[in-house]
Amino acid sequence: MMRNISDVIEDYLKKILEQSKNGYIEIQRNELADKFQCVPSQINYVIKTRFTVEKGYVVESKRGGGGYIRIRKVRVVDEQRFLQTLMRLIDQDISQGAAENIIDRLLEMDVITEREGRMMKAVIQRSVLPFEVGVRDRLRAKLLKSMIVALMYH
Numbered sequence: 001m002m003r004n005i006s007d008v009i010e011d012y013l014k015k016i017l018e019q020s021k022n023g024y025i026e027i028q029r030n031e032l033a034d035k036f037q038c039v040p041s042q043i044n045y046v047i048k049t050r051f052t053v054e055k056g057y058v059v060e061s062k063r064g065g066g067g068y069i070r071i072r073k074v075r076v077v078d079e080q081r082f083l084q085t086l087m088r089l090i091d092q093d094i095s096q097g098a099a100e101n102i103i104d105r106l107l108e109m110d111v112i113t114e115r116e117g118r119m120m121k122a123v124i125q126r127s128v129l130p131f132e133v134g135v136r137d138r139l140r141a142k143l144l145k146s147m148i149v150a151l152m153y154h
Contacts, residue, residue, distance in 0.1 A: 005038055010050045012036075017073055024072035047071070053089060054101035056108065079111060083152045090145055093137035099124045099144050111151060120147055 017025050033040040051057040060070045107117045129136040
């Protein structure tokens, strides 16, 4: 099976981030685009969709001649503070994709089990919440926040 270029770029960035001694990487978009023989906007797309706050990354960019994009994997020291941060991250509404990213992060941090993750994802599915988009996204946010509160006070 042929993997798409976004997957290849994501894997490459995660690998060099994992090997980084200082916990972050600095990349130049044009150099990375040259390396993977793609347009710079493809690099932007990968960073914007694969390295989000919900997935546990902080991305900073510096524009100009010596500009770079810095990607940092957020390390969780205190589980309670992490859950509180997630609560603040979830606004009045949340998309299914963003909610699933948060659940994946909970799994990655071993805050929840695989089974709990599957149950949480099942509850927030579009098909389970058959309402108009705005209502569905608000209800999903309330459900997810409620589940996180339950984790905080287990």
